[in-house]
Amino acid sequence: MTVIYNRVALVGLGLIASSMFWAMKRKGLAGEVTGYARSEATRDTARRIGLCDRVCDSLADAVKDADLVVLAVPVGVMGAVAAEIAPALKPGATVTDVGSVKRDVINSVGPHLPAGVHFIPGHPLAGTEHSGPESGFAELFDNRWHLLVPAEGSDETAVAQLRRLWEDIGANVEIMDADHHDLVLAVTSHAPHLIAYTMVGVADDLRRVTDSEVIKYSAAGFRDFTRIAASDPTMWRDVFLANKDATLEILGRFTEELFALQRAIRTGDGDHLHDYFTRTRAIRRGIIEAGQDTAAPDFGRTKTPS
């Protein structure tokens, strides 16, 4: 038991917050963890499954006396939540978040927080396609990255303490600039998600033509897209709106490349296609060598479905 914060408040009780709770419990990192969710049903579920030491019925109760407040709500409501908790925050407390976009969160949350409160934005690169209070598990962050995006001049002790929490939760922590974060994530996460959503939507439109065959024969590649496109709609709506410029920039590049490949197909330019596909194969090897995915064929899932 190494308690890092005596009182932690989790605001929003979805996949990330619930996984944080179980990960903190696993190693005794917090004295007491309070939780709040806007929906009564979510609070009831949390109480039933023992999620949080104490589930509060008001935001102010949850954050009162907390040494660390974690904003784990969709990016689009971060600002409103920050405004609401501001008067109840303890002087010297740290406020962090787990949003997938950082510049927008800094702009919307920062101005509401009183002087003497440390605001240290963060983003754990971990998740599954499931959501809600029952989807969390202690191992979610193990060996995954957690990106901290402190403003210049942030209190070093406060940053070090938050870093230690995430490391003890199981993550590898890196410090990153907010704008750079938003560009990197547009490439590795936001654009791929929008593309997956789009492809699944197209297939859905074609269901009338192909009956249920799109689902029946999905193992040929399509089903991987559907996993990504099963992620939480509210969270992702907010991500795209909040990281508009970087996402549109990457999607613009994507469209250019796609048109070039479509042209190669139309004109029968096999060399162009072959060269392109050879290059992309090498990136997969890089990811496996970096320990960021399993080397097992088909994610090791081939024998799983039955």
Place this chain on the structure above:
Amino acid sequence: MTVIYNRVALVGLGLIASSMFWAMKRKGLAGEVTGYARSEATRDTARRIGLCDRVCDSLADAVKDADLVVLAVPVGVMGAVAAEIAPALKPGATVTDVGSVKRDVINSVGPHLPAGVHFIPGHPLAGTEHSGPESGFAELFDNRWHLLVPAEGSDETAVAQLRRLWEDIGANVEIMDADHHDLVLAVTSHAPHLIAYTMVGVADDLRRVTDSEVIKYSAAGFRDFTRIAASDPTMWRDVFLANKDATLEILGRFTEELFALQRAIRTGDGDHLHDYFTRTRAIRRGIIEAGQDTAAPDFGRTKTPS
């Protein structure tokens, strides 16, 4: 031991043919299996690992006296291989293939085959991102679909025999029309593969901007695309060229939808995005209910990479 064909010849010794061999061995479905690969290195590897009962150094030797010949080569060379084996085929033999496109294979292979030989095209919807003679395993086709695309007037006994082989290999067999096959696969496989290749190529271009961060932080969604984009370049070049019309048709619809979503991001139309993402989420449920993917979060892989 229920031998379905006394002599089976595998032409091309990659992922599919090697998996077929191990699956046939598992249940003793073939008396003797011969194999041929154009590359001497592949033939040496096959001999070393015991792939095929007899590896032949010529195509004619491999198919001589075979009751079933399986063309397991890239779609683009199916016609040339068919022309070469035609004189050596036994009267009454069945020729099938495992290509991902069917109309093009029918057009390129069919005219070369002599009368009295049964040509019954097929396509197993199974695979991994690995390729080559060492990537095969007996379970690859278990509970996956195998689509048979016999021409009208095909010999019913020959079709029933091939169907039984695939069922005993472990697959669920369906009969389908060639053009319909090519459209369904353009949606469930060909377009998703091209899109994944494109996104990975874009990320590769950005490596100069973001150093190795695209790989380092790939777990946020991107890494799933890299698995698909690690598939065999020659095979996929040929698929796109051979299923040009259907693939371009689906990519055209994809681009339209993508532009509509980009526009919603640009104009801040959150309702449009939320509705779209809610609809796509339902498709994932359909695929899991149809037994075509695991319901485990993140393909069950979250705890795997280390």
